[in-house]
Amino acid sequence: MSQKKRTSSQKSQAPSNRLSQVARNEAVDSDEEDVSLTEPSTSQVQQSLARLTVAQVDRKMAEVLQFILIKDQKKMPIKRADIVKHVLKEYKTIYSEILKRVDRTLGQVFGMKLVEIDTKNHTYVLINKLEPVELNITDMHTGSSKTGLLFVILAVIFMKGGIVKESIIWNMLKKLKVKCGEKHDDFGDVKKLITEEFVRQRYLEYARVPHTDPIEYEFRWGLRAEKELSKMKLLELVSEIVKNWCQLYAVGVFGGSCRNKTPAHGRPSGKKQNKQSLVPGVVLSDAFVFFTLCYPEYSCLSLRYILFL
Amino acid sequence: MPKDLTESHRRFLQEMMKCGIMDVSKCNSLYKKCCEIHKANYVPDKLDDFVNEINTPLQPMFMHIRCGMSEEDGQQYYALVNLADTEITRMATDYSDNELELFRKAMDFILDSDNGLASSTDILNLADTVQTKKMKKKDAEQVLQRLVQNKWLCEKNGEYSLSTRCIIEMEPYIRNVYQDSVCNICHNVAVQSQMCENPLCGIRMHFPCVARVFRGQPEPHCPACKDFWPHEIPELNISQSQLPAPSQPGPSNEKASRYGRPRR
Numbered sequence: 001m002s003q004k005k006r007t008s009s010q011k012s013q014a015p016s017n018r019l020s021q022v023a024r025n026e027a028v029d030s031d032e033e034d035v036s037l038t039e040p041s042t043s044q045v046q047q048s049l050a051r052l053t054v055a056q057v058d059r060k061m062a063e064v065l066q067f068i069l070i071k072d073q074k075k076m077p078i079k080r081a082d083i084v085k086h087v088l089k090e091y092k093t094i095y096s097e098i099l100k101r102v103d104r105t106l107g108q109v110f111g112m113k114l115v116e117i118d119t120k121n122h123t124y125v126l127i128n129k130l131e132p133v134e135l136n137i138t139d140m141h142t143g144s145s146k147t148g149l150l151f152v153i154l155a156v157i158f159m160k161g162g163i164v165k166e167s168i169i170w171n172m173l174k175k176l177k178v179k180c181g182e183k184h185d186d187f188g189d190v191k192k193l194i195t196e197e198f199v200r201q202r203y204l205e206y207a208r209v210p211h212t213d214p215i216e217y218e219f220r221w222g223l224r225a226e227k228e229l230s231k232m233k234l235l236e237l238v239s240e241i242v243k244n245w246c247q248l249y250a251v252g253v254f255g256g257s258c259r260n261k262t263p264a265h266g267r268p269s270g271k272k273q274n275k276q277s278l279v280p281g282v283v284l285s286d287a288f289v290f291f292t293l294c295y296p297e298y299s300c301l302s303l304r305y306i307l308f309l
Numbered sequence: 310m311p312k313d314l315t316e317s318h319r320r321f322l323q324e325m326m327k328c329g330i331m332d333v334s335k336c337n338s339l340y341k342k343c344c345e346i347h348k349a350n351y352v353p354d355k356l357d358d359f360v361n362e363i364n365t366p367l368q369p370m371f372m373h374i375r376c377g378m379s380e381e382d383g384q385q386y387y388a389l390v391n392l393a394d395t396e397i398t399r400m401a402t403d404y405s406d407n408e409l410e411l412f413r414k415a416m417d418f419i420l421d422s423d424n425g426l427a428s429s430t431d432i433l434n435l436a437d438t439v440q441t442k443k444m445k446k447k448d449a450e451q452v453l454q455r456l457v458q459n460k461w462l463c464e465k466n467g468e469y470s471l472s473t474r475c476i477i478e479m480e481p482y483i484r485n486v487y488q489d490s491v492c493n494i495c496h497n498v499a500v501q502s503q504m505c506e507n508p509l510c511g512i513r514m515h516f517p518c519v520a521r522v523f524r525g526q527p528e529p530h531c532p533a534c535k536d537f538w539p540h541e542i543p544e545l546n547i548s549q550s551q552l553p554a555p556s557q558p559g560p561s562n563e564k565a566s567r568y569g570r571p572r573r
Contacts, residue, residue, distance in 0.1 A: 062370045066393075069326075109366045110326075111319030130320055 040093045048093040057094070061101050063087050068102065068114070072126040075201040077224075080122035117202060117223040125202065127228050149178070149187060150203055153194065157204075157219055158234055165209070166217040169194070198222070316347035318363050325374055329460060330388040330474040333376075336360075360387065368392070377477035380425075380470075380501050381463075383517025388477040407442040408452045411435060412461065415453075416479070419471055420487050425501035426468040429453065471500050493533060494518040503540045510534035520545040 040048075049057065067087045071078045083099075084092045091098070099114070106112045111130045117123055156172060157164045170180045178184055180191050187193050195217075198204040202224035209216045320343040325331065331339070337356050344351035352358075360374050367373060371393040377386055404412065414435045419427045429450075436449035444452075453469070456462045463472045476483070476498060483490060483498045492499040493512040502513040512533045514522065520543045523529040529538040 058369055065370055066372075105366070105370070109314055109319065109363075109370075110322060111316065112323075128323070130316065130323065 040096075045094055045097055048091075049097060052091070052094070057091075057098070060088060060091050060094075061098050061105070064098055065102050065105060068106075068124075068126060069110075075125075075203075075224075077117060077123045077125050077202055080124070115227050117227065125224050125227065127224070146187065146193070149190075149193075150198055152176075153198075153204065153219070154221060154225055154229065155234060157221055158231065162220060164219050166206075166219060169219055194219075314363065314366060315349050317343040317349040318359070320347065321359070322363055322367075322374075325387070325389045330386050330477070332379075333385040333387065336387050375477055375480075377473060377480065378495065378497055378515070378517070379473040380476065380499070380515050380517070381473070383515070383521070386473050386477065388474050390478040404452070404455075405442075407439050407444050410439050410441050411444060411449060411452055412456060414438065415456075415462070415469065416471060416475070419469065420483060420490065420500065423504070425499075426470050429467050429469065432469060476500055489513075492518055494522055503538075505531045505534060505536060506539055507531065507534050507536045510536065516543045517545075519543060 064083055064087050067083060068078055071082075080095070084095060088095060088098065103114050106114060106126070107129060111128065112126050113129050114124045115127050117125050152172075153169060156169065160168070173179070173190070178187065178190055182190075184190050194204065195206050199206045199222065202222040204222045204225070205220040206217055207220070209218050321339060324339055324343075333356070340356050340359055341351055341353075343349070357376075360376075364373055371391055373390050373392050374387055375390050377388060378384070379386055411432075415427060415432045418431060418435060419425055432453060433446045433449050436444045436446055453462070453464075457464050457469075460472050460474045462469050462475065471479070480498055483500070487498075490499050490502075490513065491497070492502060492515045494514050495518055497515070499513045499515050502515055503519050505512045510531060510533050512531065519538075519540070522532065523538065523542045524545050529542060530536065531538050
C-alpha cells in the first residue's frame with residue numbers, strides 16, 4: 001500500500017539523490033573536469049535559452065542555488081565544473097545566464113554573494129553581504145567556538161604583518177590551553193582543524209617555508225578570510241581588547257579586587273559570565289594573552305597574575 | 310506583485326538557515342531585532358506576514374519557512390524546510406547514502422509503531438538491514454548521535470522519536486503515507502499520541518492536545534465516541550495558551566477514518 005504511494009514521489013527524488021551523491025564526491029570531482037567547457041558566445045546562449053521553457057530554466061536555477069547553499073554549509077569552495085557536471089548537465093551552454101540569475105537571487109533573497117576566488121579554476125565562495133552583528137537570540141551553534149579560535153589566529157597573523165611561523169601560533173594556543181597533538185574538548189584534533197579544515201575552507205593558508213631543515217611552515221590569511229573579513233573591523237576589535245585590558249590594568253594597580261576572588265590555578269569557570277565575550281569562545285583573559293604575543297615588550301608586566309594565567 | 314525583500318528579511322532568513330528551527334517567541338525577538346538593526350518598520354504581531362513575505366521568493370527555490378507544533382510541549386515552532394520532495398535534500402550533505410537509508414528505516418519504524426518511539430536496540434537491528442552499504446552497529450550508534458545533534462531525532466531514556474524539525478519537514482510525506490496518523494483535535498500529523506482504546510473509534514490526540522482538551526476534567530471521555538479515556542492526562546504547559554494553528558489542507562485527505570482503520 002505504501003509502496004504504491006512512494007513510487008509517485010520517486011520521480012521527484014532524482015534531483016536530491018544526485019545532490020547527495022555530489023556532496024560525497026567532492027574529493028574526486030576536480031579530476032574529471034570537462035575540458036571542452038569553453039565560453040559559449042552570446043548568441044549561442046540566447047539560442048539555447050530560446051529553446052527552453054521558462055519553467056525549465058527556473059528549475060535549473062533553483063537546483064544550482066540549492067547545490068551552492070548545500071556546498072556552502074561545509075564552507076567548501078564551489079567549483080564551476082562541479083555545478084555543470086552534477087546539476088546543469090545538458091544545460092551547460094546557458095551556464096553564464098543561470099549563474100547571473102543565481103547571483104541576483106542570492107543577493108536579493110539571502111543577502112549573500114558569489115565571489116570567484118580562483119579565476120583560473122573558476123572556484124567560488126559564498127560570502128555574506130550583511131555585516132556581522134551580535135544578535136544574542138539564537139543559541140550558539142556549534143560552529144561558533146571554532147570561529148572564535150579562527151578569529152584569534154587571523155588576528156595574530158594580521159598583527160604580525162600577514163605571515164606567522166607555525167611555532168608562534170602553537171605557543172599562543174598553548175597559553176590558551178589549546179595544545180598541538182592533544183584532543184581538545186571543543187575543537188578535537190586542533191592541528192587537523194587549523195592546518196587542514198581551515199585551509200580547505202580557504203580561511204588560512206598553510207605553506208612550507210623553503211630551505212628550512214627541519215621543515216617549517218607558516219600561516220597566512222586565506223582567500224575567503226580576505227573576502228569575508230574587513231580588516232578595519234578586526235582593528236576595531238583589537239583596540240577594544242586593548243581598551244578593556246587597560247581598564248583591568250588600572251584595577252590591578254589601584255585595587256587588586258580581582259585577584260582575591262579566584263583560585264591560584266587555572267581559569268575559574270565562573271569567569272566567563274562576568275567578562276563579556278567579544279568573540280564567541282574568546283574571553284578577555286585569552287585576549288590578553290594574544291595581546292602580549294603581539295606586543296611582547298609588555299609581557300613582563302605582572303598583569304599575568306591579575307588575569308590568572 | 311510580491312514585495313521586495315529588505316535587509317531585515319535577509320537577516321532573518323540567514324538566522325533561520327543557521328538554526329533550522331526556532332520557537333515562536335525567539336522568532337518574534339529575532340524579527341524585532343532584524344527590523345531594529347536595519348531600521349525597518351517593526352509591526353508587532355505581524356510575524357506571520359513577515360515570514361510570508363520571505364516565503365514568496367523562496368518558493369521557486371523549493372524552500373519554505375513553515376510553522377508547526379512540537380509534540381512534546383505544544384509550542385509553536387518555525388522551521389526552514391525543503392519543498393522539493395519528501396527526500397531530505399538538506400541532510401544529503403552531511404550523511405552518506407547508507408546513513409540516509411538508516412534514517413529512513415528508523416523514521417518508518419517510528420511511524421509504524423503504536424507509540425511513535427523506537428528503542429536504540431530496534432534501530433541498531435535495522436542497521437543490519439541497510440542495503441546500500443553494510444553498516445556496523447558501532448557506526449549506526451554514531452549516526453544516531455549525529456541525527457540527534459542535528460535535531461532530526463530526539464532521544465529520551467534510550468528511546469528515539471522524530472524531532473519537531475523532522476515532523477515539520479516530513480509532514481507532507483507522513484500525511485501521504487500514514488493517512489490516519491492525525492490528531493483529532495488540531496488535525497496536524499501525530500507521531501507520538503494517545504489513542505482511544507475503543508476499537509471502533511481509535512482516534513489519536515497529541516499529548517499536549519490531550520492536556521488542553523481534558524483540562525480540569527476529573528473524568529475525561531473520548532471526544533469522538535465518549536468512552537472513558539483511560540490514559541494518564543499530561544500536565545498542561547503554562548505557555549500553552551492558544552490553540553495551535555490548524556494545518557493547511559494537504560493534497561491528501563484530512564479526514565481520519567475512525568472505524569476499522571487499517572494502520573500501515
